[in-house]
Structures are given as C-alpha cells and as structure tokens.
C-alpha cells in the first residue's frame with residue numbers, strides 16, 4: 001500500500017555533536033533506518049569523546065566520517081560526496097559551538113564543511129545546558145540560522161543530565177523526526193492556516209459518567225500532520241482521544257461538544273480551511289446530575305437528551321467562513337446517500353464519508369473514504385489514514401490555489 005512517509009528512500013546525513021545527548025542519536029539513527037531512510041553519520045571530534053563511531057557504524061553499516069582529511073576511499077573527497085548524496089542533513093544533538101560555526105560560515109571540521117558544501121535542507125536539534133541555551137550569542141545564532149533557512153527544533157524543558165533544570169533538553173525524537181519529514185516535504189500549503197477538529201466528545205450524565213463514541217482521533221491527526229508537513233500553520237481541536245497527537249500542529253484539548261464548538265468557532269474566521277473530522281456527540285443530557293446517579297431503588301433510568309450545536313453548519317454559515325470547509329460523514333449504511341445529503345444540507349465544500357460501526361474504520365489504522373464534492377464524481381480512496389489524509393491535503397491545496 002502507498003507509503004506517504006517522506007523519509008522512506010531518502011538519504012539522511014546525521015550529524016552528531018559533542019553533547020551529552022549524543023547517545024540519543026543512536027536511537028534516532030535506528031528510527032530513521034526503521035522508516036526506510038539511508039543514514040550516513042558524521043561525528044564531531046568532541047562527539048567521539050562521548051560515544052564511539054563504532055556504535056553508529058554498527059547501526060548503519062557505513063563508515064562514520066569524523067576527519068575531512070581521512071578519506072575512506074581515496075578516489076573521492078568524502079565531504080563533497082556526502083554533501084552530494086544528502087536529501088537532508090539532520091544535526092542532532094547540535095552544540096552551541098557547532099551552531100555558532102554554522103551561523104558564521106566556519107567550516108573547520110567534517111560536519112560544518114559538509115553542511116557548507118550541500119544544498120540539502122538542514123534540520124538542527126540543539127541540546128545543551130539551559131544557561132548555554134539562554135546565552136545571548138547562542139540565541140542570536142539560533143535566530144540567525146532560522147533566518148538563513150535552517151529548520152530549528154526547539155529544545156524542551158526539564159531536568160538536564162548536568163543537574164540543572166530549564167530549557168535545553170534535546171527535543172523528543174518523535175518531534176525531531178517530524179521536522180525531518182517536514183523538511184523533505186513539498187509545501188503547497190505554505191502561508192495557509194488550517195483548522196482541524198478530531199476525536200470524540202464526552203457529554204456528562206453525572207460527575208462520573210459520560211456519553212461518548214468509539215472515535216480514536218487518528219484520522220483527524222493524520223490530516224493535521226499532513227497539512228503541517230505541507231507547510232500550513234495547523235491547529236487541531238482535539239476531543240478525548242486515545243492516541244498521542246502528532247508533533248507539529250498546535251493541539252487544543254476540549255471535552256464536550258459545546259467546548260469543541262467554542263474552540264472551533266473562535267478559530268474558524270482566521271482559518272483558510274476547516275476540516276471537521278471529529279465525532280461530535282449529537283445529543284447531551286438535558287440535566288447533568290450533581291451527584292452520582294444511584295441504582296438503589298431503581299429498575300430503569302430514562303435520560304432526557306437534547307441536541308448539541310451543529311459545528312459544521314455553524315462554521316459554514318459564519319460571516320467569515322473559511323474558504324474551504326470539509327465535513328466528515330460517519331455512516332453505518334447507505335454511505336453515499338448520507339454523505340450527499342450532508343453535502344447539500346450543511347453548506348460545506350467537500351464531504352468525506354466513511355463506514356463506522358461493526359467492521360468499520362473507527363480506531364483502525366486503515367480506512368476507506370468516499371470523497372464527494374459538487375460537480376465531481378464521488379472518489380473512493382483506500383489505504384492507511386496517512387495515505388487518505390495526504391490525498392485530502394492534496395485536494396485542499398488544489399482547491400485553495402484555485403481560490
């Protein structure tokens with residue numbers, strides 16, 4: 001099945017600097033290899049003081065480059081050869097020292113010389129003591145590198161190996177990989193703002209119990225991630241999901257349909273596109289019991305339910321409607337008819353229908369969607385949710401480009 005992963009088949013030069021976080025680069029190399037990338041490692045001399053080149057050569061099955069004057073094959077100049085083959089240069093961890101060198105064009109070792117000789121995108125994930133990160137030259141160098149087009153993965157906050165607490169920890173590997181993938185992706189949505197809603201909502205019955213559904217959030221997260229890879233600024237309003245959100249998009253967590261409506265309607269006017277992939281509850285309890293509903297003395301219990309807000313219809317009717325609105329229709333039967341009715345009645349531009357219920361796609365990694373838009377024949381897309389998301393983001397880019 002189609003693999004939308006941009007890392008697959010790419011050649012990544014992994015630069016490892018003299019940070020105590022260098023050991024994490026071994027796992028990073030493994031993760032890159034696991035996603036189908038070819039990995040060549042360059043270490044700085046300082047990095048070899050903290051971890052041996054053999055660790056990386058064993059993982060990647062390639063010679064690790066450290067010294068530009070030590071060519072493994074005399075017929076070629078190693079740093080030029082590495083620079084030429086790179087689809088991406090990923091420096092993780094990056095030290096304050098190497099960042100300073102790159103920011104000023106110094107090329108006095110294998111890594112900085114290769115970066116200088118390459119036109120591949122460069123992702124830099126710094127790791128250092130919080131004071132080193134906060135040091136004004138380091139901050140200026142980081143800003144300078146970002147302005148020069150380097151993709152910076154901000155370090156995280158927490159306790160450091162040196163015992164200090166603050167910002168400076170190497171970003172989580174998942175985040176570094178997301179930025180690496182984004183650096184390789186085409187950016188048809190650059191400059192666009194995309195709003196996605198995903199996951200189930202929860203409607204309280206009493207302080208302990210709630211009504212919900214089986215949505216996992218995977219489809220909306222896949223769309224949010226693909227839109228982010230395509231260069232958009234993405235906000236994902238997220239219900240009570242069972243999976244981790246992707247790195248990249250801004251995540252806004254909500255619980256109820258009313259909270260989701262407020263969060264979406266607040267952001268929709270500033271968005272170029274809205275994709276409503278959330279499984280929003282259609283009904284909520286008219287009255288939420290203030291104490292636990294007891295079973296003692298009761299044989300049955302009747303809950304009175306009232307309609308929740310129709311978020312999709314409200315977004316479509318809003319005076320500052322996003323240029324493109326995509327709604328999802330979860331159907332258990334007559335998928336195409338249900339979706340066509342939704343397209344006609346809600347005022348959205350595209351409806352994506354899928355089958356839910358027993359044997360359906362909720363919670364699964366794969367999906368089968370039917371895309372309906374006025375003036376076009378329904379289009380079926382089958383595969384992983386990432387694959388379907390990439391297809392929808394392509395459609396989104398096409399429609400937004402047309403204006």
Ligand SMILES: Cc1cc2nc3c(=O)[nH]c(=O)nc-3n(C[C@H](O)[C@H](O)[C@H](O)COP(=O)(O)O)c2cc1C
Pocket residue numbers: 016017018019020021044045046047094095096097098099127128129132
């Ligand atoms: C044990 C140890 C850990 C270090 N950790 C870091 C670090 O996390 N980040 C950093 O910028 N420098 C760190 N340094 C300092 C760098 O190794 C030093 O600035 C060196 O010149 C960096 O060289 P490079 O940029 O060529 O790798 C550390 C030094 C030592 C001795």
